[in-house]
Structures are given as C-alpha cells and as structure tokens.
Amino acid sequence: MKKRSTLADVAKIANVSMMTASRAINGKPGLSEDLRQRILEIAANLGYRPNIIARGLATSKTCFIGLVVPDITNPFFGQIVRGVENAAFENGYNLFLVDTNEDLVRETSALDSLWQNDIDGLILCSSRLPEADLISQINRFPAVVLVNRELQENLPNLTTINLNDFEGAQIATRYFLQHNRKHVGYLGGPLNSVSNHRRLSGFLNVLKASGNYDINNILDDNVPDTNGGWLAALNLLIKNPNLDAVFAFNDLMAVGAMQALQEVGKRIPEDIAIIGVDDIPLATIIHPQLSTLHVDLQNIGRVALLSLLNLVSDSAAPTNLKIDLKLFLRDSS
C-alpha cells in the first residue's frame, strides 16, 4: 500500500503554498485559471484526494451521518437504509451504520459512540428509548431525524417522519365496508407498538362510524409474524365464526392468517377478505396474492436524509412529516 499524497505534496510539486493548492482543489476563487489547471493536473497525477477526516477536524463538519436501526436483517429497515445510503452518497455524505439488535442498552451506547465521532447529523429509526432519554440524546446532536417515532414536543433540531397509520387503516377498513363485508376484524400487533395503536384507532374510527363495530372482531396483542397471524386468525374465528374480512397489522400476520383460514376451509377472498400492511415480497409470492397497504420505504430513507441535510444547513425548519400508505389491491380482498 503506497502512502497517500497530501495537500503539501501537491503544493510542493506545484511550487505554491498549501493554501493556493487548497483553493485550486476546492474550487474557490483567488487564483488564475491557468494556475488552477496546473495544480489540478498535478493533483490528479499524484492521485491526490483530500483527507476527509483532517478536513473535518479543521472545519468541524465531518460529512458523517449516523444511521441507527433496530434490525438490519429486516427488509423493512433494509429498504430504508438503502434509501438513506443512496441519498447520502449523492450528497457526499458517509454513513455510520449501527444495528441495535432491538436492544435498549445497545441503542444507548450506540448513540454515545456516534456522538463521540462528531457526526453532522443522526437518523434514528424506531427508537425504543423513553421520551425523556430520547430528548436528551437528541439535544446532544446538531440535527436529528426520527423515523417511526413521535414526540410530544417539538425540538428545534428535530424532524420526525412517520407513517400515516391512522389514515391507512381507515382506507383499508372503508374498502371492506364498501364491498359489503359485514364482519370486519382486526388482527393486532404488539401492544407496545405505536403503529399498532394508530392502526387500531383508524380501524375503530371507521367501524364505529358505520355502526358495524363489534368488540368480538378484534384480537390485539399478537406476535407480528406468520405464526402469530395463524394463531390469531383461528382465535378470532372462534370469537366470531361469521368473520368475512380481516385487516392485519402486517403482511407476515396476514399470510399466517391466510394459511389458517384456508386450513379451516375458508375461501379467500370469497368467504373472507384479507388486507395486510407493508407489501413485503412474500405478498406477491403466495396464492392468492395479498392485498396490502404499501409504503415506499426507500423513499422514506431518502426523505429522511434530505430533511436531515436541510436541518444541518439550517435551510429548512423542523417538521413532522406523515407518509401516506397506499392500498395495493391484489387477489385477497
């Protein structure tokens, strides 16, 4: 590995001061176009590239962004990460990635570690931190974007990005009612999930307004995977054998529910319709293909990064963004 050449090397060969070389390379005014070209050429020959770290020390702008996710293995976050990464790359920022393993302790020490690295900004996904801790963490960073988490108060350096779960659930539920489903159920996710809470609210809001509300059609607090959906569907069916539509907390649960329903002889969608949330790849692989509330996750990542850069450069005020879910109709509804 041959040593990297520095600005000093370039300057020496060009017979100019480091400052002149610096100006040439950073495209700043203050030297003849002739000289600039000559310096640029020398730099190119040397394979010179500025040392970002040293530059960061001098300018106290590091061009590093921290990205914290609970589980990179989950395609949900994988998509978001990809969106962030692409946008970061386009804007000349580097990404520090931390996977917290859904662990609170780990999340805290990850934030400490990032703080230590003088990052310009932080994107924090689905934080599990208690509100008070979260706020004091946010205060340590120049700018923060919170994805999939809301706060009671607004902070001057904070933008939040959340799914419009309430509206999404309303759309799905209304769809069922408009298609003459009479016994619409909800297969809930974990109780501590804010998304779950918001989706249930939207669901209830539509049902209660329609006069179709029946407490027996709701089964909350399930494990949000296929097994959880399988189990929940069977239990819900016991509570109400006439069930003819199910809105599931997510696609994984919806798929499990579909299997359970098919096993007990229900036809989908004739006897019972199903809509999930997330639009995971599996949704189009199974039969019948699953109708679902789709979110452009990669775009969320991109929006998160761009919002962060706006925050960093003070060119935009903090906001609380809502990302709409779109109903993708397929064969299950």
Added chain:
Amino acid sequence: MKKRSTLADVAKIANVSMMTASRAINGKPGLSEDLRQRILEIAANLGYRPNIIARGLATSKTCFIGLVVPDITNPFFGQIVRGVENAAFENGYNLFLVDTNEDLVRETSALDSLWQNDIDGLILCSSRLPEADLISQINRFPAVVLVNRELQENLPNLTTINLNDFEGAQIATRYFLQHNRKHVGYLGGPLNSVSNHRRLSGFLNVLKASGNYDINNILDDNVPDTNGGWLAALNLLIKNPNLDAVFAFNDLMAVGAMQALQEVGKRIPEDIAIIGVDDIPLATIIHPQLSTLHVDLQNIGRVALLSLLNLVSDSAAPTNLKIDLKLFLRDSS
C-alpha cells in the same frame, strides 16, 4: 446542543498537562494511581469523551471499517451486515456502510470514497470488479476481506471468505441419489455468478460419477427469483418430463419452481423433490416447507470482521476461508 468538552478542558481543571490527562484516560503508565483517579473523575463529571476523529488524525488509526454490499435490501446481505456490525461494535470499530446498488460504477466510486476516509480496513461483499481492477483497489487499503469472491493470486493484505458451494451442491445431489431419484435436475442462476458456477460443478461432479448424468436435466442462466424459478421449472419439465428431483440455485428459485410444479399437478416430494440454497425465512413459511442448504450468514459477517482485525494488527496471516453449507431437511425432499 452544548459544546463537547475536550482533553484540554479536563487538563486545565485537573491542573495538569494534556499529556498527563491523556495518559490517565487511555490507561497508560506514567502517573500515580491517585492522580489518575482524580483525572478520571473530572473527565466523568465533564462528560468528556475522546474525539475519535482527532485521535485518528494523530495516530493514523481511525477505527473505521468500510463495508460494501451490493444490496442491503437483500436479507442475505442484511444478515452478513448484522454479523459484521455486531462484531465491529464489540471491538470498538465503527462501520461505514455503502450499498452499491449492484452497480459497477457505483462500487468503484464507493471504494474511492472509502479510501478518502482513511479507513483501517475494508470488507467487500460480492464484488463485481474485474480481477485486475479489484487487485489494484485492494492494494490501496491497509487490509481487505473479500466475501463471496475469490482471486487467482494471494495478496499479503487480503483474506477471502467463500461459501463451499462445490461441496454443498455435492451434498444435495448425493442426497437425491441416495433416495432413489433417477432424474435429478439443476435450476441454475445467472451465468456471471461464481456461486452458480461452483454449484453446477459440484452437481455435475456427483452426477457424472453416478452415471446418471443427462444434459437435458440442466437449465442454466435463469433470473434468480421466484419468477425465474417458475419459468425454469416449466421449461426443464418440457426437456425432461420424467424429472423427479431438482436442485435450485437458491430458495427463491426453488419456491417458484415448487409453485410451477404444483400447478402442473406434480406432488412434492412424492413425484418430485426440491432442495434450494440460502434458507430464507420463506422456506419455512410455504407448504411443503423447503429443504435447503443453510449458511450461518451472520457468522460469516462476524468471521469477516475478526479476520480483518487480525489482518490489521498483523496478528494473523491472510487466508482463504471456506464456509460449509449444511443441508436442512424439511418437507420438500
């Protein structure tokens, strides 16, 4: 955001020189235990944390590792990333993540960008770079671990980690033969995939030795997703209607193939057996559950990072590691 306190702050309050403070904090000898405790306490009160970047400048060890993957959205890489990330965190290293979007140009500029950041080492997954380019890239970095890619020559700063595709394919193929399958087929992946090539070799090696080889049972060069598998299975069935076993390039293709076979009335595994590769979550969701060659991907990530750190610290020689695949038998075979 309150300003971070620096080593100078600590030193001033403790009434010592920065060096003494530095020694105290870094656990180096050269001061009384008494003084050390006093300094440590002051540092703690100030909430002092060393600035990693400045330290990197001074020591020319950054504690940054670059991690380049073609598609973070793919759980295959998600798992690897997670393994790397966990191990990195445990060892006090930070991860620069780059997603190249499976794009060659992007991969090159990503490596440039990482080089610019003076990373201590690089983990490069499934690189698409031509061998010559790849080698000159590797030479720029202090240490590199190549995952899922081999090189003709050994480099002094390079360790490679690859799946033992050849052996894995042999295991699956032998299993078919031992269970009296007479017409064993291979559903290949992309032609430019090295894994695909190695798996085909293992497959052929066993079949030719058994005398069961039939060129009609092989369909190479398919898109490695469910659609590709679906299409390939139907085409293979046309070439040989007696097909009674299929080894697929990956699980996604295997799942697609299963659907196609079921659609034309084949029973799995009675009429035809299937084995895939990867053990994706979907493998246990579908019916019948898919037999597959399983790899501990997270462990690959961990091994990659640890190997890299060994390389960085010169405490171990470069090697070429082979990771074994294990046959997970389920219902499809």
Added chain:
DNA sequence: TTGTATGCGTTATCAT
C-alpha cells in the same frame, strides 16, 4: 492573486 500564521483535538517524542 498569493502566502503566513494559527488552530481543530489528540498523541508521540523527547525533555525534565
């Protein structure tokens, strides 16, 4: 248009 001095936060080196 060009150059000099200085500082970013830390550690290495050499004194004391």
Added chain:
DNA sequence: ATGATAACGCATACAA
C-alpha cells in the same frame, strides 16, 4: 512521574 513541543492534514483569517 510529568510536561513542552511538534505533528497529523487541512482550512480559516488575515497579510502582503
């Protein structure tokens, strides 16, 4: 055992 000084690579502020 402790400290002064230089150095890492670059950019800012100010001079010339």
